[in-house]
Amino acid sequence: MKALEEKILKEGQVRPGHILKVDSFLNHQMDIEFINEIGKEFLRLFGDRPITKILTVEASGIGIACITAQYFKVPVVFAKKAQSLNLDGSLYTTKVQSYTHNRVYDVILSKKFLTADDHVLVIDDFLANGCAVNGLLDIIDEAGATLEGVGIVIEKGFQDGGRELRARGVDLKSLAIIKSMTDHSIEFEKQEEEPYEI
Amino acid sequence: MKALEEKILKEGQVRPGHILKVDSFLNHQMDIEFINEIGKEFLRLFGDRPITKILTVEASGIGIACITAQYFKVPVVFAKKAQSLNLDGSLYTTKVQSYTHNRVYDVILSKKFLTADDHVLVIDDFLANGCAVNGLLDIIDEAGATLEGVGIVIEKGFQDGGRELRARGVDLKSLAIIKSMTDHSIEFEKQEEEPYEI
Numbered sequence: 001m002k003a004l005e006e007k008i009l010k011e012g013q014v015r016p017g018h019i020l021k022v023d024s025f026l027n028h029q030m031d032i033e034f035i036n037e038i039g040k041e042f043l044r045l046f047g048d049r050p051i052t053k054i055l056t057v058e059a060s061g062i063g064i065a066c067i068t069a070q071y072f073k074v075p076v077v078f079a080k081k082a083q084s085l086n087l088d089g090s091l092y093t094t095k096v097q098s099y100t101h102n103r104v105y106d107v108i109l110s111k112k113f114l115t116a117d118d119h120v121l122v123i124d125d126f127l128a129n130g131c132a133v134n135g136l137l138d139i140i141d142e143a144g145a146t147l148e149g150v151g152i153v154i155e156k157g158f159q160d161g162g163r164e165l166r167a168r169g170v171d172l173k174s175l176a177i178i179k180s181m182t183d184h185s186i187e188f189e190k191q192e193e194e195p196y197e198i
Numbered sequence: 199m200k201a202l203e204e205k206i207l208k209e210g211q212v213r214p215g216h217i218l219k220v221d222s223f224l225n226h227q228m229d230i231e232f233i234n235e236i237g238k239e240f241l242r243l244f245g246d247r248p249i250t251k252i253l254t255v256e257a258s259g260i261g262i263a264c265i266t267a268q269y270f271k272v273p274v275v276f277a278k279k280a281q282s283l284n285l286d287g288s289l290y291t292t293k294v295q296s297y298t299h300n301r302v303y304d305v306i307l308s309k310k311f312l313t314a315d316d317h318v319l320v321i322d323d324f325l326a327n328g329c330a331v332n333g334l335l336d337i338i339d340e341a342g343a344t345l346e347g348v349g350i351v352i353e354k355g356f357q358d359g360g361r362e363l364r365a366r367g368v369d370l371k372s373l374a375i376i377k378s379m380t381d382h383s384i385e386f387e388k389q390e391e392e393p394y395e396i
Contacts, residue, residue, distance in 0.1 A: 023308060023311075024310070024311070028275065028276065028278065028307075028308055028311060029273050029274070029275045029308075029310075029311040030264060030267075030273060030274040030275070030276070031273055032264055032267040032268055032271075032272075032273060032274060033271070035264070036268070058256065058257035058258075058260075059256035059257040059260060059276070059278070059279075060256075062256075062257060062260045062261045062264075063260045063261060063263070063264035063274065063276075065261070066228060066230055066233070066260075066261035066264050066265055067264055067265070067268075069228075069230040070230055070234070070265075073230075073231070074230075075227050075228055075229055075230060076227070076228040076230060076261065077226065077227045077228070078226065078228070078257070078261075080226065080257070081257075082299075101280075109226075110221060110226055110227075112222070112227075113221075113222070113226060113227040
């Protein structure tokens with residue numbers, strides 16, 4: 001997605017440890033008009049699937065998932081980190097390692113909100129080593145639901161998450177894939193792109 | 199908001215400890231079409247203010263804030279719980295006690311995204327003892343920004359948060375205020391309401 005690559009080049013900042021900060025528009029401050037463009041692009045990429053639910057994990061995926069869900073006209077379900085007192089005992093659970101926070105989270109989802117009848121689009125802001133997405137795929141498996149695809153805003157193509165998911169046959173589409181980055185430059189993988197048509 | 203009260207009565211479940219579960223539409227599964235109605239209602243209530251930013255705190259406020267922000271045509275900024283490795287050192291910080299999680303969080307917000315020029319609408323899903331909102335108001339104070347109002351989806355009117363905020367002169371509007379609840383019934387405070395007009 002050309003507009004996203006341009007936005008990353010303009011506003012993104014590279015920090016030590018291969019961390020890309022895009023907190024001016026994606027995951028701290030959120031440019032809602034731009035995130036609507038992201039939602040439309042996910043619709044262009046996955047709109048032909050019989051999607052019944054969009055699944056993400058708190059926290060930074062939630063806003064993107066909600067805006068995107070408007071185009072698919074389906075509910076969002078977000079998996080929660082750690083035990084919450086007001087969730088049922090009837091939970092799907094998995095573990096997710098956070099790259100940026102350098103710790104392991106328990107991730108939970110109420111069984112009421114994902115069943116074998118569901119066709120699921122997974123949405124998240126970043127894909128690096130793939131731990132968050134793999135945790136969500138575990139939950140989809142456990143529910144017996146059908147994974148229709150994974151839509152990522154920014155993939156770090158130099159880490160293994162994307163390659164491994166594609167090798168498993170997951171229909172993963174990332175709106176921008178970073179091939180390499182240094183303090184002074186960010187290079188993207190070339191991607192085919194067609195204009196969104198109403 | 200009549201439609202919200204009806205939705206709470208239909209889908210809400212009361213749990214021991216005065217916990218109201220509305221996770222079928224608000225804060226685990228999210229009914230995006232309905233949350234758009236919530237966004238429109240916040241616009242009706244606060245649309246005459248010169249709002250430049252919507253502020254919330256992760257996680258369950260984010261989706262509601264993002265949908266609402268579309269009607270105000272402003273960015274969302276969400277405060278983050280705990281230290282994140284990819285945030286600047288230049289942060290507003292405060293502490294928030296979570297009622298449902300029974301613990302204290304450090305809450306942080308990058309100084310880049312809230313300044314003395316901002317006119318802020320605070321949005322959150324629940325108001326009970328008011329700790330989360332008070333934390334956000336501390337941050338707004340620290341930034342020297344102007345608080346234009348606080349919009350809450352569900353206020354627990356039998357706890358002190360709302361009363362204390364109104365006593366301080368905060369323009370707090372809650373779309374549903376629960377007067378009392380038992381295992382078998384939920385009673386709401388009467389509220390004036392006008393239909394939303396385009």
